[in-house]
Amino acid sequence: MSEEFGRTYWEERYHGHAAVRGRRPNPQLVAEAGDLPPGTALDAGCGEGADAVWLASRGWRVTAVDIAATALARAREHAESLGADLTSRIDWVQADLTSWTPAEERFDLVSTHYVHLSASREALFGRLAASVAPGGTLLIVGHHPSDPHTTLSHGPSPAVHFTAEEVAAGLDPGRWDIAVAEARSRSATAPDGHEMIMHDAVVRARRRP
Template sequence: MSEAERGQQPQDHREQERHGHAHPVFDRDYWEDRYGQPGRAWSGRPNAALVAEATALTPGRALDVGSGEGGDALWLAARGWQVTGVDISQNALDKAAASAREREDVDPEQLSWQQADLTTWSPTRASFDLVTAHFMHLPLVDRERLFPALAEGVAPGGTLLVVGHDADALPGGAGRHGDPGMLFTVDEVVGRLSPDAWQVEVAETRPRDMTGPAGDVWHVADVVVRATRRDG
């Protein structure tokens, strides 16, 4: 989740105490509370994997799921994309829309924001030239529904980009992000894409340096899968 994890650990501990669970519960209340705090939860910068994988794409219609405060959506819009950001948190979407209004390189008309729960919501079939999901960590049962639904949302010739934390490279271990079962592997994402329908362009675990709250640098890695939907 971009460099933007600053502040996450203390927040996690507070949530843990509030819910009384071994892991925080990442439900709508959690995210509304988190984005309801003053200031930013994340850095506001686009994720490194998005910049690496989408810079060469021809702008069209993009869907960013789990769009948060809009760092990725705004970057895409500034490059000419028409972007829909979907998030469970209305507070996050409001912050993203406010950022869009402040940006001179973005026309707010290029962006639309939709509050929805991705455990049940699906994009319209073949309606986006890019569907991107960064750090959209959900339990396996929800990923089993969501990832194919996101793939269905990609138009022929379009791109699916799925990025997550690599469990083996997280400081503090996968449990720091809740139930370790929330994280996924390259093989899981690729395994959901039929070779008849998809050309897998990138499927790797990519090292990345992340700066912590005190300026300390963590060596992490991202699961990165980019695939192109075949025509027809």
């Protein structure tokens, strides 16, 4: 694991804020998965669970993994506040994604948003790709190197930033159809309440049946 963004970093980050990102799902997830028929989903690096809850509310059976116990506790509490039916569709797993390996061809959707890793990112994306079932969807979203907000806070960083082209190049063209590989802007609300524009790298690919 990148020590810079290890478990201590994330626990402290969650401890330092009542809620880091709020309860709305990521707009790229809504845009890319909104039309998919529900099945099994993996949310890798689920944070406070907004995406997992959104997926479960649409009928997905979700495995939501994160390294930070504080984030998972908040995520579970939020899900429980929405009822037993929704809660029963999410398995919360505390694990380090640099060593946790999902079963191969297990999920109809594998989604990961803004997980900051450096050296091990390619290997992680490889394991996530391998866990997509034939016909399933891989959705990888991160901060694009042109993102003004994260470059201000972290500097240009290989642990934080990547392009969609870099990620798409790692997917075997014999096994994957790339549906989306692009940079995209979105508006977001900072923890202090001000509005900002963020630049994302978005890759959506379909595993050939």
